[in-house]
Amino acid sequence: MTELLKHPQAMKKLQAEVGRTTQSNPTQPAHNRGRSRPNALSKSRDQGDSTPPPSGSPSRASGVDQRRPSNGLRRCGRDTRVVINAWSIGRDPASWDEPEEFWPKRFSNGLVDFRGQDFELIPFGAGRRGCPGIQFATAVDELAIANLVHKLDFALPNGVELDVKKVAGLTVHQKLPLLLVANSWSC
Numbered sequence: 001m002t003e004l005l006k007h008p009q010a011m012k013k014l015q016a017e018v019g020r021t022t023q024s025n026p027t028q029p030a031h032n033r034g035r036s037r038p039n040a041l042s043k044s045r046d047q048g049d050s051t052p053p054p055s056g057s058p059s060r061a062s063g064v065d066q067r068r069p070s071n072g073l074r075r076c077g078r079d080t081r082v083v084i085n086a087w088s089i090g091r092d093p094a095s096w097d098e099p100e101e102f103w104p105k106r107f108s109n110g111l112v113d114f115r116g117q118d119f120e121l122i123p124f125g126a127g128r129r130g131c132p133g134i135q136f137a138t139a140v141d142e143l144a145i146a147n148l149v150h151k152l153d154f155a156l157p158n159g160v161e162l163d164v165k166k167v168a169g170l171t172v173h174q175k176l177p178l179l180l181v182a183n184s185w186s187c
C-alpha cells in the first residue's frame with residue numbers, strides 16, 4: 001500500500017484492472033474469478049515482495065564436512081549454518097535495474113518468478129525447506145489488496161508526510177503504521 005500510495009499511476013492502473021475484473025458484478029467484493037491472476041495486481045504484489053521482502057533470512061546447515069574445498073572456496077564444516085540474505089539478493093543491481101524503484105512492470109516479461117525457482121528473488125525461500133504457505137499467502141495478499149482498492153481510494157490525512165522507514169523484527173516492517181484516509185469511489 002505504501003508503494004502504491006507513492007506511485008499514483010500504479011494505483012490507478014491497479015484500480016482500473018480490479019474494476020474491469022469485477023465489472024460483471026460490481027456490488028460484490030473483488031475475489032478471484034478464474035485462474036489467471038490480474039496483471040497489475042500480481043505484478044504489484046511481486047514487486048512488494050522484492051522491495052523489501054518481508055522476511056529475509058532463510059538459513060541452511062551444511063550436512064557434510066567439506067575438508068578439501070576446491071575452487072578456492074572456504075572450508076565448510078558439518079553443521080555450519082549459512083544465513084542467506086534474501087533482502088540483499090532481491091535488490092542486487094547485478095540482477096535488477098534500479099532495484100530500489102517500485103516498478104511492477106519489471107515482472108512483465110515473466111522471466112523471474114518468486115516461487116523459489118529463480119534465485120534473484122526468493123521472498124519465500126527455495127528448495128525443500130521453502131515456504132509451504134506460498135499459495136495461501138499469495139492468494140490472501142492479492143485478495144486483501146484487491147478488496148481495498150476496489151471501492152476505496154486512499155490518501156494521506158492533511159499535513160501528514162509518508163514515512164517509509166523500515167525496521168527489523170520477526171519480519172521487516174514499516175517503522176510507523178500507515179495512517180490513511182479512505183474515500184469511497186467507483187470505477
Ligand code: HEM
Binds near residue numbers: 059122126127
Ligand atoms: C507473505 C507471507 C510469507 C512469507 C514472505 C514467507 C516466507 C517464508 C520464508 C522466507 C521461509 C524460509 C524458507 C527457506 O528456508 O527456504 C518460510 C518458511 C515457512 N513458512 Fe512461510 N512465509 C509466508 C507465509 C506463510 C504462511 C501463510 C504459512 C502457513 C500457512 C507459512 C508457513 C511456513 C512454514 C511452515 C515454513 C517452514 C518450512 C520448513 O522449514 O520446511 N508461511 N516462509
